[in-house]
Amino acid sequence: MTSTHSTGTDTGTDTGTDTAARKAPGTPEGPHSVPPFAVIPGAQVQQVLQGRERQLVRLVEGTYRLHGDGRTLNPPSYFLRFPDRPDSRIIALPASLGGPHPVDGLKWISSFPRNVAAGIPRASAVLILNDPATGYPYACLESSIISATRTAASAAAAADRLSRGRPRPLRVGFFGTGLIARYIHTFLAATGRRFEATGIYDVSADSAAGFRTYLEQHAEAHPAPPSGRITLHTDPERLIRTSDLVVFATVAARPHITDPAWFAHHPLVLHISLRDLAPEIVLDSANFVDDVEHCLKADTSPHLAEQRTGTRDFIDGTLADVLAGRVRVPEDRTVIFSPFGLGVLDLAVGGFVHGEVARSGELNVIDDFFRDLRRYG
Numbered sequence: 199m200t201s202t203h204s205t206g207t208d209t210g211t212d213t214g215t216d217t218a219a220r221k222a223p224g225t226p227e228g229p230h231s232v233p234p235f236a237v238i239p240g241a242q243v244q245q246v247l248q249g250r251e252r253q254l255v256r257l258v259e260g261t262y263r264l265h266g267d268g269r270t271l272n273p274p275s276y277f278l279r280f281p282d283r284p285d286s287r288i289i290a291l292p293a294s295l296g297g298p299h300p301v302d303g304l305k306w307i308s309s310f311p312r313n314v315a316a317g318i319p320r321a322s323a324v325l326i327l328n329d330p331a332t333g334y335p336y337a338c339l340e341s342s343i344i345s346a347t348r349t350a351a352s353a354a355a356a357a358d359r360l361s362r363g364r365p366r367p368l369r370v371g372f373f374g375t376g377l378i379a380r381y382i383h384t385f386l387a388a389t390g391r392r393f394e395a396t397g398i399y400d401v402s403a404d405s406a407a408g409f410r411t412y413l414e415q416h417a418e419a420h421p422a423p424p425s426g427r428i429t430l431h432t433d434p435e436r437l438i439r440t441s442d443l444v445v446f447a448t449v450a451a452r453p454h455i456t457d458p459a460w461f462a463h464h465p466l467v468l469h470i471s472l473r474d475l476a477p478e479i480v481l482d483s484a485n486f487v488d489d490v491e492h493c494l495k496a497d498t499s500p501h502l503a504e505q506r507t508g509t510r511d512f513i514d515g516t517l518a519d520v521l522a523g524r525v526r527v528p529e530d531r532t533v534i535f536s537p538f539g540l541g542v543l544d545l546a547v548g549g550f551v552h553g554e555v556a557r558s559g560e561l562n563v564i565d566d567f568f569r570d571l572r573r574y575g
């Protein structure tokens with residue numbers, strides 16, 4: 199049974215069993231009472247997040263700073279793989295976020311690439327938020343939108359922070375043009391990036407055409423279209439050589455771009471899909487990651503570079519280092535940002551969504567989700 203409540207003052211709908219107080223989640227210090235459990239569907243998530251791109255980039259940057267300051271816990275992700283479905287996986291990302299809005303939790307995200315041929319998105323996810331005082335889960339959120347949003351906000355932050363002090367990228371190239379590419383474009387545009395040219399390359403003609411249509415519709419809807427001239431490339435080399443900002447968002451499992459000469463013009467590369475670039479290209483570039491331990495795992499391109507050289511010296515720093523001014527971004531080299539994708543970002547965005555829905559009074563609280571709360575009945 200669902201009902202609509204506002205949190206904050208809500209003490210739950212004690213429908214009979216006992217008097218255990220149900221409150222909004224607290225801080226690690228308390229209160230030690232059972233929070234109400236809410237389900238937040240994609241429609242509510244989307245309603246909260248749409249149009250708030252600048253705020254979300256600031257939220258994600260703040261979360262990277264907390265992570266850089268050691269005020270988060272982000273243990274390794276757990277990969278569930280299937281021998282009979284080797285291209286699919288489900289990943290668990292447990293995490294704990296400190297700072298002004300503490301929250302613990304878990305993202306559970308599936309990647310089934312064959313979904314795309316059936317007309318449904320590759321990725322699907324839920325996010326569980328846990329109360330830091332009691333450990334009780336207090337919300338389950340649709341999380342494919344949250345995941346795509348935090349990924350795009352992180353990419354927009356990197357595009358901004360890693361290009362300061364370098365020539366402003368005027369030509370963007372999207373290499374792999376699925377849902378993540380669309381979110382990243384939306385965030386780049388909404389945070390003020392303007393391009394003279396936008397290039398598209400995808401192994402799937404349908405994907406490339408779909409993305410082009412999205413770009414054209416986006417341009418029609420905006421008085422100052424951010425994309426400039428749109429070019430659909432059939433040659434991946436041409437896309438890279440004609441882009442100052444290259445966004446990789448493919449589903450490639452192993453490197454397929456091997457020639458460092460394609461990067462002779464030293465673009466900024468957002469290597470969101472993590473496994474497109476051969477170690478030679480990684481080693482020929484300045485490299486920034488979200489978290490070194492996370493990113494040098496699971497056969498990502500930086501991980502392959504580490505295996506090749508036996509060292510991590512090719513990593514120049516994290517985005518948190520750049521935000522804190524601890525490292526400088528070179529002007530005269532290719533710069534690659536490889537974000538493994540941190541669960542704490544999902545918690546930050548998910549916690550924000552929960553707070554906004556609660557404030558609006560529209561939380562779908564599941565009455566009596568937690569039962570039998572007296573120890574001896």
Ligand SMILES: NC(=O)c1ccc[n+]([C@@H]2O[C@H](COP(=O)([O-])OP(=O)(O)OC[C@H]3O[C@@H](n4cnc5c(N)ncnc54)[C@H](O)[C@@H]3O)[C@@H](O)[C@H]2O)c1
Binds near residue numbers: 379447
């Ligand atoms: N690093 C992170 O934090 C993070 C977060 C979310 C998603 N991702 C990654 O982003 C990627 C894209 O996700 P999506 O949801 O947009 O997937 P999607 O399936 O919607 O789109 C992927 C696109 O890449 C294309 N493609 C596949 N191999 C290619 C190749 N070799 N060259 C060019 N195009 C190719 C496909 O045709 C498809 O259009 C995935 O690899 C996903 O794991 C990373």
